[in-house]
Amino acid sequence: MPPRSTSRSRTPDHALATLLDELRALHGALQQASADPRLDRQALNPAYRASAQNLLAYLALRDGDLHDLQLQLSALGLSSLGRSEAAVLPTVATLINTLERLLGGRPAARPTARAANPLADHARALFGTPASAREVRIMVTLPSEAAEDYSLVRDLLAGHMDCARINCAHDEPASWTRMIEHVRRASAELDQPCKVFMDLPGPKLRTGPIATGVAVRKVKPERDAQGRVRQPARIWLTGRRRPRPAPSPAAASLQVGERWLAGLQAGERIQLRDARQAQRRWTVVEVGDRGCWAEATKTSYLAPGLRLSVARDGRKRHSRIGDFAPQPGALRLAEDDLLILTADQTPGRPASQDSGGRLLTPATLGCTLPQVFADVRSGEPVWFDDGKIGGLIERADQDALQIRITHAPGGAKLKGDKGINFPQSTLRLAALGEQDLAALAFAAEHADGIEMSFVNSADDVRALLAELERLQAEHLGVVLKIETRRGFDNLPALLVAGMQRGGFGVMIARGDLAVEGGFERLAALQEDILCLCEAAHVPVIWATQVLENLAKKGSPSRAEITDAATGVRAECVMLNKGPHILKAVATLDELLVRMQGYNSKKRQLLRKLELASPWAD
Known part of the structure; x- marks a missing residue:
């Protein structure tokens, strides 16, 4: 050889x-x-x-x-x-x-x-001790009903909610107090710890009001693919003097005369001509002390003053529908339309055209924080309503922005109080506004932690920590919400600034982050945030639209199950409120327990496969 x-x-x-x-x-x-x-x-x-x-x-x-x-x-x-x-x-x-x-x-x-x-210790300092069978915590945004319904809060804790989140952009301190009291009471009753976090609203860069539409309600039954009625429209009838809310979801809630209402009987037919003069008949299906339920098998357009009639003992008895609020206004926008975003709060108006279809005046809409107009430039993009509508700024001055709509697939409606994003503009907005400071003072006395919205720079973090020191609230945990492109770009500096505290974490707020960074880049952005925070030993909250279909509609999509499973790489997963939130918590709990047998951070774990042998007998 x-x-x-x-x-x-x-x-x-x-x-x-x-x-x-x-x-x-x-x-x-x-x-x-x-x-x-x-x-x-x-x-x-x-x-x-x-x-x-x-x-x-x-x-x-x-x-x-x-x-x-x-x-x-x-x-x-x-x-x-x-x-x-x-x-x-x-x-x-x-x-x-x-x-x-x-x-x-x-x-x-x-x-x-x-x-x-030390990541596990840092997570424990912020979120508390995890459930025995699960390392990743579950955070739930409490709905407004949690202020009145103790059993809902208790059921959430019994379903293994680890942290309760209160959104300070909604409700008021009295409701927040009752929510927290319910959490503390349920925690003591079940002998199960549960941290309370309060989400600061942050700067509200949103669309202004829009002129209201007509006062008309459309109620329609649910039909199958062949057009057959699968579920009649349910209409709640209540007294005009002492109206009561519908005890369950209703297609419409209508106020009528008390005497007429008191005489209704189950099985009777209510006759009317709707706003289109179409004859309609409803059936009274349930009568109670607080109101009555009627069902409609055909679509009806309802307006205040419409007469409702019931035939009884050879006579017709009548009542009229009481006043109700007009439909919220909306602007219908198409690609290549012009939109003028104004500095005042005059209700927005749709575009006007002459008889030949030529544009006379473009659509107008106010902005809640017009001071940002000084920070944006021509050629920069702007997005509305979580990225549903987009445009480019053609002209900018201190009074208005002229925007050319570039993204509105098939035409889209833009309503008031919808978010506005300027992803490529450096906006000089105060980190903490008056509403944030008031919520922070409340949290210092009642909560375990706070979440800072729209944090962009280390100076924002330092301003928050200085305010916490002034309030002598060093006990509060702090979560920085990464939801802007600037916040992502400055994440290393934000992490170092946040390390001044013991209980400190980061939330991947994927709603605004997707708009600011681009939907196509969201997966890469969240991956980088997870890696940077693991390197800094900083716990992460996986948030936004987790199991959203399940929480709101009762049935999850396949994609959101996979998305929720990815949350096992974080230290906490957040669910938003919805009618089926208890089911969503139970599903997420089971999913996280199952997935922690497969993944730990980026490491895939080779657990035993419970499968049949490849060799046939």
Whole structure:
């Protein structure tokens, strides 16, 4: 057998030596980055000192493209650095040690000892102790009914809700107080801890009011694919003097005369001519002390003053529909339309045209924070209503923005009080407005943590921490909501600023983040946030539209089940309110317990497969 070529035998060693040199250089750069003297000028909480150093090392690691290095390491069966977030320097040091041994030498230094990952401790400080069978917490946004319905709150805790969230953009302090009292009472009754978080509203950059439409209600039955009535429209009839709300969802709630209402009997037919003069008949199906239910099998258009009649004992008895609010106004916009966004709060108006269809005046609409007009420029994009409608700014001044609509597939309606996003504009908005400060003062006395909306810079975080110090509310946990492009771009600085506190976390608020960063980039953005926060040992809340169809309609889509399962990579998953929220909590609880057997952060765990043998008997 001929001797092996010397040059061929040296080639693998040469490749290993080159790879070793590259890793040593990388390790030196990471060490230098983690020892940045600027870190000493930050008033870090001692529990986060090592975490901040690891974050700096991770940022240095991700400063270049490591694909070639990763492929070489993977070909040798070594760690390819793809799961190094929690302990960057020890991971690289271990690789160096391994390569030195492969080359037949003694390691120049012992690999850096891996300290215990403090992420679990940081999550416990913020969210409390997790359920025994599940490591990822469940947070639920409490609906307004939670202020009056103790049993709902108790059932949420019994279903394994770990954190209750109160949205301070809704309701008022009296309702918040009752919600928190219900949470504390249920927690004590069930001997189950539950943290209360209050979500600060943040700057409300929204559309202004729109001139109201006509006062008409449309009620229609639910039909199947063949047009047959599957479910009649249910109409709630209540007295005009003392109206009572419908006890369950209604197609319309109508106020009528008390004497006429009191005489109704189950099975009677109510006759009317609707707003189109179409003859309609409704059937009274249920009579109670607070009102009556009627059902309609044909579509009806209802307006105040319409006469309702019932034939009884050979006579007709009449009543008229009482007043109700007109339909909320809306602007119908199509692509290439002009929209004038104004600085005043004059109700918006649709575009007007002459008899030939030529534009006379474009549609107008107010803006709740017109001071942003000074910060935007021509050519920058603007989005409305969570990205449903988009446009480009053609002209900007302090009084108005002229916007050309570029995205409104098939035409779209824009209503008042809808969100406005300027993703490429640097808006100079105060981090904490009056409403935020009032909610913060309330939270300091009643809550366990707060969530800061639309945080964009480290200065925003410092302003929040200064206010908490003024309120002597250092006990409050702090969650920074990443929902703007600026907030994402500045995330490393936000993390370092937040490390001044013990209980500190980040929420991936995917609603506005998708609009600001682009829907097509959302998956990459949330992946980067997860990785950066793991490197900083900062717990994450996975939020926005998690199991939304299930919570609102009672049945989940396949895609949202998969999305919720991805939440196992976070420390907490947030559900929003809905009629079927208890079912959503139960489903998420089971899903997270099941998925933690498959995934831990980015690591896939090879659990035993409960499958049949591949060999047939």
